[in-house]
Amino acid sequence: MNKKRILVISSKPPFPVQNGAAIRTMQMLRMLSVFYDIDLIYTYTGQDSRAGLDKLCKNIYAFRTSVLGMVSRGILGLFISKPLQCSYFYSSKVNGYVKNNMHKYHLAFCNNIRTAQYVIDIPCYKIIDYVDAISMNYWGAIKNANLFWKYINKIEYKRLACYEKRVLMAFDKHIIISSVDKNFIKSGAAENSKEIFVIGNSVPFDEELITQNEESNLVFVGSMCYAPNIVAVKTFVKSIFPLVLNRIPNAKFYIVGSRPVKSICDLASENIIVTGFVDDPKDYLRKATVVVVPMYSGAGVQNKILEAMSIGCCVVTTKIGSEGLECISDGQELFIRSEYNEMADTIVDLIDDKQQRERVGKAAKKYINNFLTFNIIFDYVRNKHFKSSTQRLPKPGSAVHFSY
The missing domain is CATH 3.40.50.2000 (Glycogen Phosphorylase B;)
Known part of the structure; x- marks a missing residue:
């Protein structure tokens, strides 16, 4: 027919x-x-x-x-x-x-x-x-x-x-x-x-599972001319990342995404790297110790979270960031922390606990395989x-x- x-x-x-x-x-x-x-x-x-x-x-x-x-x-x-x-x-x-x-x-x-x-x-x-x-x-x-x-x-x-x-x-x-x-x-x-x-x-799915590294790399991936992403990154840099640096001075925050506006470019420092457009954001996800998605506005499902989970990254996000993820469990496939102090504490704990990151990364990848291929x-x-x-x-x- x-x-x-x-x-x-x-x-x-x-x-x-x-x-x-x-x-x-x-x-x-x-x-x-x-x-x-x-x-x-x-x-x-x-x-x-x-x-x-x-x-x-x-x-x-x-x-x-x-x-x-x-x-x-x-x-x-x-x-x-x-x-x-x-x-x-x-x-x-x-x-x-x-x-x-x-x-x-x-x-x-x-x-x-x-x-x-x-x-x-x-x-x-x-x-x-x-x-x-x-x-x-x-x-x-x-x-x-x-x-x-x-x-x-x-x-x-x-x-x-x-x-x-x-x-x-x-x-x-x-x-x-x-x-x-x-x-x-x-x-x-x-x-x-x-x-x-x-x-x-x-989400595209393959057998890749990242190897958890011993560094202190925090990574955010997203279009950096999109208002909710701008709010997320600026909030993280102002209210959360300094709390992390107080305890882990060598931590790096990578802001990975195309068309960063001036206020994002101005955030660049020794500990904050603004990459602009990259051919493959997964190159940065692969070297992330923790992927941070601190969304405080926006709608829909955050594809940046799904892509990170698909290769076994350990993700920390907010309640808004996790909205739309059916059957997701806090502390199992990712961490949901909306309060600034709680997010900073969780990030520091995860940087210090490779086994915990590996456990969550494997559960995240299983979640994608079970629900979102x-x-x-x-x-x-x-x-x-x-x-x-x-x-x-x-x-x-x-x-x-x-x-x-």
């Missing part, structure tokens, strides 16, 4: 895979390509790289846009009611293609809340992957922002909260990365609002969400093969 044709709408290029958004989009493309012929559409700045997409997509429609144009649309978005980031990522070319061609497809799959605007008013079958509750991200960012950004974040939070609930009513199917994000969006929604189904992120998540999605391939497929605009 021939596969049916669907349109996947992405706000950014999903390849190369350099951040959590790309990880999520590529995972969904891999799953959907088993059942459908995919046409993919997105906008990009700079150079367009699609080498990893040809085997997953039949057709790729990529429209170039300028950073200046995106910023201008974001500023103008202050004067309309939709979320600022929807204005920022809007493309008239994408909108024109969708309006003129949506009738050719059996469904539209939007890879985040920003792309929902293209089909929200079109009478077609549509699926949204919220990924995470972006409104929750902005809610958490309000308290850490200066006066100007506090004002902007409040506006964006209110708009996103309303828009997410509008999408909840307008779209046919909804998926998200964790139950925490699901509950945030569903809170205050109408009692008859549609269900949101949780599909986690997978691609095959495990795909089997769950296939068995729960896709009808048998022997069933008759629907006509465009009618009942859909992708079923919950």
Whole structure:
């Protein structure tokens, strides 16, 4: 039986895979390509790289846009009611293609809340992957922002909260990365609002298990222009790392991630190394004594934690950092310490206890193998969400093969 044709709408290029958004989009493309012929559409700045997409997509429609144009649309978005980031990522070319061609497809799959605007008013079958509750991200960012950004974040939070609930009513199917994000969006929604189904992120798995070293290297990995990561690192350097240095003066803190903003670059010192972009962050994870993920804002599942756990790193994070990790146990697969003194004490204890790090690292790797490999998540999605391939497929605009 021939596969049916669907349109996947992405706000950014999903390849190369350099951040959590790309990880999520590529995972969904891999799953959907088993059942459908995919046409993919997105906008990009700079150079367009699609080498990893040809085997997953039949057709790729990529429209170039300028950073200046995106910023201008974001500023103008202050004067309309939709979320600022929807204005920022809007493309008239994408909108024109969708309006003129949506009738050719059996469904539209939007890879985040920003792309929902293209089909929200079109009478077609549509699926949204919220990924995470972006409104929750902005809610958490309000308290850490200066006066100007506090004002902007409040506006964006209110708009996103309303828009997410509008999408909840307008779209046919909804998926998200964790139950925490699901509950945030569903809170205050109408009692008859549609269900949101949780599909986690997978992690590449191999047999590698790092060798616990005798050094005192603390490592944080993440995009360093992303506000929650900036807050995390600055909080760690100001309130936690000095407590570690008081007891272990030779400890090093590696801040590993692309596009570090000036306030992060200014943190560099003899004990703090800001690497900027690196080809393979795992090179630093492999030499980490402890991986620290001190998140105090943000939403969704922290891919940086999953990647560290997948090779047996010993991770210390906060309650916010651990949100969305189902069946995780504090002190077993990782350590959850939100208080500054408790986090510092745990880090020092782990630096001094190689056997404890090895135990937790092995348990972390087992957790990934049991719950978060691609095959495990795909089997769950296939068995729960896709009808048998022997069933008759629907006509465009009618009942859909992708079923919950």
